[in-house]
Amino acid sequence: MTGPMIEVQGVSKWFGDLVAVSDVSFEVGPGVTALLGPNGAGKSTVLRMLCGLTAPARGTVRILGGDPRRDLALTRQIGLVPQQEVTFETLTAFEFVRLAAVLHGLDRPDEAATAALGVVELDPADRRPTSTYSKGMRQRVKVAQAIVHQPQVIVLDEPLTGLDPRQRLHMITLFQRLGDDGRCVVVSSHVLDEVERFGSRVLVMVQGRLAAEGDFHAIRELMDDRPHRVRVRSDRPRALATALLDSEAAVAVRLEGTDTVIVDTDQVSRFRRSVAAAAQRSDAHLWEVTPLDDDLESVFRYLVGR
Amino acid sequence: MSPVRTPGAVMSLYRLMLSTQVTRARVIGLSALGMVSVLVGFAIGHAGLADPLRQGTRFINGFGLSLLVPVATLVFASASLGDPNEDGTLVYLWLRPVSRAKIVGAAALASFSVTWPIVTIPLVIAAALTGGGRTLVIGTVAGVTISMVAYVGLFVALGLRVKRALVWGLLYIFVWEGFVATGNNTASRLAVRTYGRSVLSHITGEMFRVTDISSPWRWLVPVAVALAGLAYATRRLTRQDVA
Numbered sequence: 001m002t003g004p005m006i007e008v009q010g011v012s013k014w015f016g017d018l019v020a021v022s023d024v025s026f027e028v029g030p031g032v033t034a035l036l037g038p039n040g041a042g043k044s045t046v047l048r049m050l051c052g053l054t055a056p057a058r059g060t061v062r063i064l065g066g067d068p069r070r071d072l073a074l075t076r077q078i079g080l081v082p083q084q085e086v087t088f089e090t091l092t093a094f095e096f097v098r099l100a101a102v103l104h105g106l107d108r109p110d111e112a113a114t115a116a117l118g119v120v121e122l123d124p125a126d127r128r129p130t131s132t133y134s135k136g137m138r139q140r141v142k143v144a145q146a147i148v149h150q151p152q153v154i155v156l157d158e159p160l161t162g163l164d165p166r167q168r169l170h171m172i173t174l175f176q177r178l179g180d181d182g183r184c185v186v187v188s189s190h191v192l193d194e195v196e197r198f199g200s201r202v203l204v205m206v207q208g209r210l211a212a213e214g215d216f217h218a219i220r221e222l223m224d225d226r227p228h229r230v231r232v233r234s235d236r237p238r239a240l241a242t243a244l245l246d247s248e249a250a251v252a253v254r255l256e257g258t259d260t261v262i263v264d265t266d267q268v269s270r271f272r273r274s275v276a277a278a279a280q281r282s283d284a285h286l287w288e289v290t291p292l293d294d295d296l297e298s299v300f301r302y303l304v305g306r
Numbered sequence: 307m308s309p310v311r312t313p314g315a316v317m318s319l320y321r322l323m324l325s326t327q328v329t330r331a332r333v334i335g336l337s338a339l340g341m342v343s344v345l346v347g348f349a350i351g352h353a354g355l356a357d358p359l360r361q362g363t364r365f366i367n368g369f370g371l372s373l374l375v376p377v378a379t380l381v382f383a384s385a386s387l388g389d390p391n392e393d394g395t396l397v398y399l400w401l402r403p404v405s406r407a408k409i410v411g412a413a414a415l416a417s418f419s420v421t422w423p424i425v426t427i428p429l430v431i432a433a434a435l436t437g438g439g440r441t442l443v444i445g446t447v448a449g450v451t452i453s454m455v456a457y458v459g460l461f462v463a464l465g466l467r468v469k470r471a472l473v474w475g476l477l478y479i480f481v482w483e484g485f486v487a488t489g490n491n492t493a494s495r496l497a498v499r500t501y502g503r504s505v506l507s508h509i510t511g512e513m514f515r516v517t518d519i520s521s522p523w524r525w526l527v528p529v530a531v532a533l534a535g536l537a538y539a540t541r542r543l544t545r546q547d548v549a
Contacts, residue, residue: 051401054547075403084394084549090325096398102318103402109314145398 005184011059020045022208032179034195035188037205043188079146083157089131104149116148135162229292236284243278323416340428347432362438363512370429379457380475386413388465406543445509453502456528459535
């Protein structure tokens with residue numbers, strides 16, 4: 001397929017008086033695309049519309065050129081990891097994934113289920129029902145059922161929730177591999193660092209709107225160039241504050257108590273590079289460097305307001 | 307590309323629906339209710355009544371067709387698609403290339419095949435114990451089966467349509483069928499119970515005071531109700547939002 005695999009044009013969705021998604025347009029091709037935004041930004045609603053689980057109130061969603069809401073056969077090309085944790089609790093992981101394979105009409109459902117569970121490092125011979133699984137194991141079962149039929153479009157709603165660091169890394173590698181294979185992988189997350197590790201194209205949603213889109217590094221730079229406030233604790237705060245002002249990494253400094261400097265900077269990358277050198281020049285020990293407004297909410301507010 | 311046509315899909319759905327509907331609490335609770343009918347049937351049979359067929363028919367109608375059949379069917383059928391709809395697992399069926407009619411059909415078939423033995427076996431034993439003879443046993447099987455066919459269609463749709471389907475279903479059973487429909491001929495024709503009772507009455511020859519439904523309507527209407535319920539459920543499943 002030469003064109004975009006996902007086309008979203010002027011899509012809005014509301015539930016009663018609540019506007020969940022407002023006039024969102026984007027296109028997505030092969031590779032990993034991260035849908036980033038705080039909780040309640042409308043990410044899950046967008047993902048549900050991509051899979052046809054709910055219809056847009058306005059606008060159009062096309063997947064591989066078809067309407068996912070109306071074209072039943074298109075579901076063969078879509079794999080979804082939904083946000084909800086629950087699975088069919090009486091089934092084992094193998095039975096659950098095999099069921100997906102059978103319903104997709106695969107010729108060899110047993111082999112397909114075994115292979116998909118192997119990809120997420122789960123044992124197909126495990127006879128325990130999934131109700132006994134940890135949250136992380138359930139996430140992996142959900143990923144297995146989403147990829148068992150080798151769909152072209154894979155939609156994952158917060159798939160790394162509940163995974164330990166090793167499994168997160170494994171999953172991120174898997175998503176990248178699926179993207180490298182030419183599949184369209186859309187992953188939602190509200191964790192900035194998580195998205196950074198995808199190293200991918202990013203769609204940023206805030207309050208139901210598309211606030212930014214593009215390469216992650218460009219968006220990261222955009223985020224870094226906004227005004228930041230950082231708390232620095234040191235044994236020689238006054239000397240350190242002077243050194244930071246001299247380095248031009250800080251636009252303003254304020255001393256607090258006996259050991260704290262509050263630094264305002266509009267070049268956070270430069271500040272990161274300068275703070276250690278400034279401490280060395282002023283013969284000060286750094287005890288703490290803490291961003292005071294680096295939470296996602298403030299980052300997203302900045303993106304919306306810029 | 308077309309929907310999956312293999313029989314394996316329907317069988318897998320059917321097995322899944324069975325495994326999710328059959329919980330220990332449901333089976334024990336409804337089996338206990340079935341045991342009550344057996345005990346009462348035994349009591350009737352040993353009471354030395356002059357007309358056991360008449361007494362037995364009244365008991366099967368009053369307890370079996372009015373309480374055990376609708377309540378047991380409600381419990382299983384409303385849960386068949388209602389539970390996955392509410393807990394979010396419906397997405398794992400919806401996002402597959404399987405026709406919605408097959409999903410609904412598998413749910414209905416599973417509901418029927420789990421409810422039928424739980425209800426029919428104790429009622430048949432009860433009917434036999436009353437001393438009503440072979441006629442009452444046949445009437446019981448026929449009345450229970452035809453009622454259950456209609457209830458399955460109705461309650462599968464109800465489970466998909468409303469939250470707290472159990473409450474709405476009980477309101478229908480006790481308020482509409484148990485109260486409104488007993489005092490009005492027109493209303494009674496809009497109650498599934500009337501048709502099951504009519505079948506029972508026709509086979510045993512025992513007449514009830516309320517509306518009698520002529521053949522073939524006593525057989526056709528419940529089937530039509532079931533088909534209408536399943537058609538509505540299919541349409542609903544196709545068009546509704548899935549969590």
